[in-house]
Amino acid sequence: MKIFVIAFFILSSLPAVSGQVEKTIHQTFDIGESTTISLALAGEYSIVPWAGNTVMTETQVELYDASPSILKHLLEKDQRYRIDADTTGGTIKLISFDQKREPVRTRSGTCTELVHIKVFVPDNFKGQGETTFVKTR
Known part of the structure; x- marks a missing residue:
């Protein structure tokens, strides 16, 4: 019984281990009469052509x-994403609100953060370089 009590106190004194938390955020942007799309996004992103008439x-x-x-x-107060x-x-x-994205620090250390952005560009825009897209028709 003494061993169980000791084990209980040892385990209860360990800090709570947090796991992985994740979130997917969608935003849409009306193109209107724009003929060029320019990107200034922080971190990695990929371009996906789609049949829509907005940028998502x-x-x-x-x-x-x-x-x-x-x-x-990070989502609501810092508006990091x-x-x-x-x-x-x-x-x-399109401009990232937080261009730097400093490491996320907690009392127990630095958190690992993975962020990937997919930019859905209307298929009537053609890429000119990595960050600029021009309307073709």
Whole structure:
């Protein structure tokens, strides 16, 4: 019985281990009369052509060794994964709100953060370089 009590106290004194939390965020942007799409996004992203008439972004966030409340704070308070659109002069420019994305630190250390953005670009836009797309028809 003494061993069980000791084991209970040892296990209960260990810090709570947080697992993986993840979230997928979708945003859509109306192109309007824009003939050019320009990207200034932080981190890795991939381009996916699609038959829509808007630009859509899908941001997949995986956070390891963090609690759901930390992810919620990053989403709502820090707006870490927000993408803004600037439409001037016939161009729509998608810009990451947080360009730096400093490492996420908690009391127990640094969290591993995986972020991947898919940018769904209308199929009537053709790529010119890695960050610019021009309307073809």
